[in-house]
Amino acid sequence: MTFDYDVVIIGAGAAGLMCAIEAGKRGRRVLVLDHAKxxxxxxxxxxxxxxxxxxxxADAEKFLSQNPHFCKSALRQYSQHDFINxxxxxxxxxxxxxxxxxxxxxxxxxxxTMLQTECASARANIRLDQHIEDIQRMDTGxxxxxxxxxxxxxxxxxATGGLSIPKIGATGFGYEIAQKFGLTIVPTRPGLxxxxxxxxxxxxxxxLSGLSVEVTVHCQRTEFAEGxxxxxxxxxxxxxxxxxxxxxxxxxxxxxxxxxxxxAAALKAGKRQHPKQDVVTCLSHYLPKRLATNxxxxxxxxxQLAAHNxxxxxQLGAAVNGWQLVPAGTEGYRTxxxxxxxxDTADLSSSTMQAKHVPGLYFIGEVVDVTGHLGGYNFQxxxxxxxxxxxxx
Numbered sequence: 338m339t340f341d342y343d344v345v346i347i348g349a350g351a352a353g354l355m356c357a358i359e360a361g362k363r364g365r366r367v368l369v370l371d372h373a374k375x376x377x378x379x380x381x382x383x384x385x386x387x388x389x390x391x392x393x394x395a396d397a398e399k400f401l402s403q404n405p406h407f408c409k410s411a412l413r414q415y416s417q418h419d420f421i422n423x424x425x426x427x428x429x430x431x432x433x434x435x436x437x438x439x440x441x442x443x444x445x446x447x448x449x450t451m452l453q454t455e456c457a458s459a460r461a462n463i464r465l466d467q468h469i470e471d472i473q474r475m476d477t478g479x480x481x482x483x484x485x486x487x488x489x490x491x492x493x494x495x496a497t498g499g500l501s502i503p504k505i506g507a508t509g510f511g512y513e514i515a516q517k518f519g520l521t522i523v524p525t526r527p528g529l530x531x532x533x534x535x536x537x538x539x540x541x542x543x544x545l546s547g548l549s550v551e552v553t554v555h556c557q558r559t560e561f562a563e564g565x566x567x568x569x570x571x572x573x574x575x576x577x578x579x580x581x582x583x584x585x586x587x588x589x590x591x592x593x594x595x596x597x598x599x600x601a602a603a604l605k606a607g608k609r610q611h612p613k614q615d616v617v618t619c620l621s622h623y624l625p626k627r628l629a630t631n632x633x634x635x636x637x638x639x640x641q642l643a644a645h646n647x648x649x650x651x652q653l654g655a656a657v658n659g660w661q662l663v664p665a666g667t668e669g670y671r672t673x674x675x676x677x678x679x680x681d682t683a684d685l686s687s688s689t690m691q692a693k694h695v696p697g698l699y700f701i702g703e704v705v706d707v708t709g710h711l712g713g714y715n716f717q718x719x720x721x722x723x724x725x726x727x728x729x730x
Contacts, residue, residue: 338477340489341368344368344490345367345368345479345481345490345492346360346367346368346369347497347511349371349373349496352702352718354369354452354456355723356701357461357463357727358456359723360727363728365730367460367461369463370469370483372469376463376465377452389712391716392437392439394436395417395709395714400707400710401709404683410725411722411724412721414725416721421439423455427447429442439713464485467484468484475489493698495515495699495701496700496702496723498676502674504671512679515684515700519694521683522679523678526676526677527667527675528676530667530668530672531570531571531672532577532590532667533570533571533664533666533668538662539570541635542571542572544631545627546568547566548625549565550565550624551565552592554577556583562576562596563575564576571664578711579710586666591659593657594632594660595623595624595657595658600653601651601655602654603623607642608642613641616639616641616645617629620633632653632657636652680700682706682707688725690726691726699726699730701719701725
């Protein structure tokens with residue numbers, strides 16, 4: 338049978354474009370379809386417009402999945418260093434912000450332009466504003482239908498992303514296609530998302546809105562040491578976004594507001610040395626003044642150190658080093674950076690990203706049940722999984 342294309346890729350984001358480049362390099366006739374009017378919008382808005390495109394420490398331990406080993410093959414076949422070399426080849430300047438996070442010196446448009454240039458070089462065609470209605474399997478190959486003349490192809494790659502940030506066009510289309518072809522979907526939920534709280538806690542957060550502090554956040558057996566930001570909607574910042582991917586309803590979260598300092602011991606020592614000093618003043622040596630004041634007011638301890646016995650000071654210290662919270666929920670997909678869950682990796686080949694029981698059908702990127710930590714890991718999964726599929730479609 339003669340096909341219109343060898344490969345049709347649904348989704349012109351990071352994973353889809355990488356797959357198109359690699360398949361095109363192999364001489365495959367490639368068509369990329371996307372319903373968006375702008376190319377790679379998630380790349381464009383990421384990292385405050387500078388795109389945190391990978392992480393120097395991208396390894397399997399930084400990814401969540403029902404099968405934590407699944408991502409190893411793709412990460413090994415195309416590593417963060419391979420993508421960095423691609424940027425070097427295009428003379429794109431970048432820098433490490435912290436914790437291995439790499440950002441463009443200029444803007445995320447540099448990444449998009451690089452991918453467009455690579456696609457053009459590989460003769461991969463891209464069509465935007467294309468709304469796919471259905472994908473049918475034939476005896477050999479597939480038929481893709483939508484607001485265009487039906488297209489036949491030998492292979493189809495689903496690179497549609499997840500449900501995160503619907504305002505830029507996120508949909509559940511990829512999951513629908515997976516289910517249509519008999520693949521299982523691991524239940525989805527928002528990841529890397531701010532947590533929300535009850536009315537009392539929300540009032541407190543509003544009073545501290547805009548305040549940032551370096552903390553450690555703990556949930557179950559997972560801990561992150563990064564910044565926490567009080568907002569008028571609750572708690573955010575890197576540490577909260579990170580722990581949100583591990584948090585489930587009704588789980589307690591513990592925040593150490595002064596990591597590395599035993600606040601109870603510091604308050605007791607302060608009492609011995611400066612008994613007339615206010616508790617707030619002493620606590621302000623270790624926390625921002627506004628936060629220290631808020632904590633002391635909440636505890637009814639906005640008075641001199643000498644007015645409180647060591648047991649009371651110990652309780653206050655324990656509350657600072659082990660602030661117990663039970664979030665009410667998350668802000669949801671509206672502000673979530675990623676979608677947890679997705680196409681079950683048990684139904685995919687880790688070495689090719691092809692569906693085990695549907696030859697010619699591939700799933701890559703965020704639509705798959707592989708979710709990285711904050712800091713460039715999810716883009717690396719897109720590059721790696723896209724590369725791998727591109728070698729086999």
